[in-house]
Amino acid sequence: MWKALAACVLTLFASAALAQERPRAILVMDGSGSMWGQIDGKAKITIAQEVVGTVLGTIPDEQELGLTLYGHRRKGDCTDIETVVAPGTGTKPAIQSAVNSVSPKGKTPMTEAVRQAAEALKYTEEKATVILVSDGIETCDPDPCAAAAALEQAGVDFTAHVVGFDVSEAEALRQMQCIADETGGTFLKASNAEELATAMVAVVDVEPEPEPVPETYEVRFRATAGEGGTFISETLAWEVTREGSPVGGTLLEAAPTLPLEEGAYSVTATRPSDELTRAADFTVRPGSQTVTVVFPAPPVRITFQATDGKHGRRISEPLVWDLFRGEEQVEGPLNVDGFTAELEAGEYRVTVMRPADEASAEAVVGVGKVRKTVTVELPEFRPPATLEAADSAIAGSTIPVRWTGPEGQNDTVTVGTPGNGNQINYTYIRQGSPLDLQMPPKPGTYELRYVLSKGNKVLATRPIEITPVTASVTPPEAMPAGGKVQVRWEGPDYQNDHITIARPGDKGNQRVAYSYTRHGSPLELQMPAEPGSYEIRYIMNQDNTVLAAVPVEVTAVTASVNPPEALPAGGTVQVGWNGPDDQNDYIAIFAEGESKYAGYSYTRNGNPAALRLPAEPGRYRIAYVQSQGNTELASVDVEVTAVTASVTPPAELPAGGTVQVGWTGPDDRNDYIAIFPEGADRYAGYSYTRNGNPAALRLPAEPGRYSIAYVQDVGNTVIASVEVEVTAVTASLTPPAELPMGGLAAVEWTGPDDKNDYIAVFPEGETRYTGYAYTRNGSPAQVPLPAKPGKYRIAYVQDVGNTEIASVVVEVTETSATVTPPASGEQGATIQVPWEGPDFRNDYIAVFPVGADRYTGYTYTRNGNPAKVPLPSTPGDYEVAYVLDRDNTVIARMPITVTTASATLTPQGEATAGGELTVEWTGPDNGNDYIALFPAQGGNYTGYTYTRKGSPLTLKLPDTPGDYLLKYVLDRDNTPIAEVPVTVK
Secondary structure, three states: OHHHHHHHHHHHHHHHHHHOOOOEEEEEEEOEHHHHOEEOOEEHHHHHHHHHHHHHOOOOOOOOEEEEEEOOOOOOOOOOEEEEEEEEOOOHHHHHHHHHOOOOOEOOOHHHHHHHHHHHOOOOOOOEEEEEEEOOOOOOOOOHHHHHHHHHHHOOOEEEEEEEEOOOOHHHHHHHHHHHHHHOOOEEEEOOHHHHHHHHHOOOOOOOOOOOOOOOEEEEEEEEEOOOOEEOOOOEEEEEEEOOEEEEEEEEEOOOEEEEOOEEEEEEEEEOOOOEEEEEEEEEOOOOEEEEEEEOOOOEEEEEEEEEOOOOOEOOOOEEEEEEEOOEEEEEEEEEOOEEEEEOOEEEEEEEEEOOOOEEEEEEEEEOOOOEEEEEEEOOOOOOOEEEOOOEEEOOOEEEEEEEOOOOOOOEEEEEOOOOOOEEEEEEHHHOOOEEEEOOOOOEEEEEEEEEOOOOEEEEEEEEEEEOOOOEEEOOOOOEOOOEEEEEEEOOOOOOOEEEEEOOOOOOOOOOEEEEHHHOOOEEEEOOOOOEEEEEEEEEOHHHEEEEEEEEEEEOOOOEEEOOOOOEOOOEEEEEEEOOOOOOOEEEEEEOOOOOEEEEEEHHHOOOEEEEOOOOOEEEEEEEEEOHHHEEEEEEEEEEEOOOOEEEOOOOOEOOOEEEEEEEOOOOOOOEEEEEEOOOOOOOEEEEHHHOOOEEEEOOOOOEEEEEEEEEOHHHEEEEEEEEEEEOOOOEEEOOOOOEOOOEEEEEEEOOOOOOOEEEEEEOOOOOOOEEEEHHHOOOEEEEOOOOOEEEEEEEEEOHHHEEEEEEEEEEEOOOOEEOOOOEEEOOOEEEEOEEOOOOOOOEEEEEEOOOOOOOEEEEHHHOOOEEEEOOOOOEEEEEEEEEOHHHEEEEEEEEEEEOOOOEEEEEOOOOOOOEEEEEEEOOOOOOOEEEEEEOOOOOOOEEEEHHHOOOEEEEOOOOOEEEEEEEEEOHHHEEEEEEEEEEO
């Protein structure tokens, strides 16, 4: 490719040089971002750089040559144009260097670049040639043609040759052709080697003497969609020929104009969107004329659908469709509910058949220019169905109904009123036959129906008489407000039927309380909290139908409360009470004039009730509250009195420490001693008073002003506090001089040694440690070092707030090791590996597949030297490595080849079921290798013996005769390495 492009540019130089006696010239290079695109795996900018090198070597030294670049410095900047080498002789090295340094970035202002290059050549004063190499459309100048024409008009003898490098866009090609045409230059396309070679043939070194120009006449070409149809405005590819020879090249326009001599011609137009081609012959005569090429008219979209009878629903099930034009079948058979076709104008016939009953219909369709929907009416679909059920049933009952029918998805059997299409109840036929159908709640004449879900068609009906249903309720004599009573009842006990208590005049779905009849008779019914006249009813769940109602009187209940005289704020007191003790009744305390309680205790918890008092002293009332309606049955006004407390912290309050704080106070449940930052209401630490006096209080890590307070749990109320000063603490660290990576460092320390303080190692500049040791374990602290060498800090960290109170910067040094395994070993064997290394706790020697990070076997270095390491069961290439336990870091490795182990098995004598078999064998005899007998068809072994028992060995045979396999099995992964068949007789 680049050689062809070089030939292209070189030809342009030669053309410019010979035709114009070597006028001054400038090469204009494209440095826009699109030059990073690739051709045959190589960037276009790279190809261009190589081409320039080839071209420069062939240009005579006396040629005055310059270089202009665009789009090479900034993104999105139409002014990014630079004449980097002024035209002159001896400029070839500078041009080559500048081109090689181009890194494409920006837009494509190729027209302005040509203009600036022309000005640099003083094109208005002397001959000038510009050679433009570009790979894309102009992105900055709206009219490159006009700009090129202006340059040609203003110049003495200005020429612009254009190379379109990998350009396929029609508008870009038009722009480049226009620049060359307007200035008398040559336009060449370089998209591949073959096309470029063809283009080069058309370029000659010396322009021929002009021949007499024959008289031509303007011919305009246009295309329409159909005879007399609309003008096609999209760009077409036009080619004109005369006696089989091309005239004027390919024209990429919607309606081009071409000057032609008199005579007979042919024209073809190709539509790029679908590559459809149409042609026309024409004769050119004096005067202008228009030649029209006719493409097929665009097809019209016609949608076909079918309905179930006249004015019926649109059928959504698959049908069988066929579409004909005359005798020709255009579509079909199609097994769909409907379809859409793109059709040319004309008359068509469509047929449709419904597979369910083989009913069919057809329609004749005229297609013009307008989209439309064609609806074909099939006969109404009514498959046969039957219903079988009792002639009568009790209201609300569920009866069995037998049926036959088409069994369409979502078909139903329903019950409703004759003459009314609405259903009262229904059941899907997918429940089988017979199915269960609930009858209406009211007596009367009804009908059963089989309903087809498609179109809600009634396929069969059957009358049924619904007879009344009876029920009764028997309440107890005593009905205390808010209590629960036992109500006896009789009735159908349908699903979700219920007994309710309601006000007289309430509808069936209105109630104060209810209980389901499924709980049995009698059932427990909650009474309303408000005394008065009510009704107890039996309600059939269907339509909340009232089957029975009895008027009742709910009577008032009484209660009393007896609080103690002393009511300390925040305390818990015992309140005596009398009352109904209904479920969830409670004793509560309310602020004076308030309806929302400040504390409560259920009466079910006993008498007296333990009531938690509010923390705020003042006027309150203690009440017996009935849960039903939260009704206060009795109350007494009381005074809650204030309580006092004190705290006595020690004189020394070291930051992060735990101190003993003396206190006095009520010691109510969950009261606590807390420390608060000055001015804050959120504590920094606390201890419950229930844990004893003095309280052990953990101090914050930050020195400064605080307050220590006695806090009552009720309302988190501070009832005593004292201002204190928390003082800073110090610590020191003395690490050892040697800090090998992955080891343990014995770090001497001093510090507060508060609970959970620790000595930790941190990477330089980070806040997350790599290892730590608690100070409670003594000094020196044994701190694990990281597995990577480098700069770290060792710090004393207070557990409270993870606060560093001392640190020292250290250097963790690299640790080395060696392993010396044998060059190879058999699969499953255990090898001896001499090693050298730090032997830190839990360091190990391991075998890894090459490139893997998960070992197949290992042994700890603490188990001795050499290390006994098991090899894997799979032959192949592996590595033996010394691994630090810290982060499983490999610090030494050597290759090893695991070879295939071999074994032989020689059974002796005849194998008899239940007997013994003597087996001679050879093999690796690793620890726990074994000889075993397996069923030939697969499964677990029936018996085995370890090879460590020697050869020959004795193997117990199974009691079941049959075919078996005798195998030598490596203990490593239970891998068999030899087998022979054995028939047990």
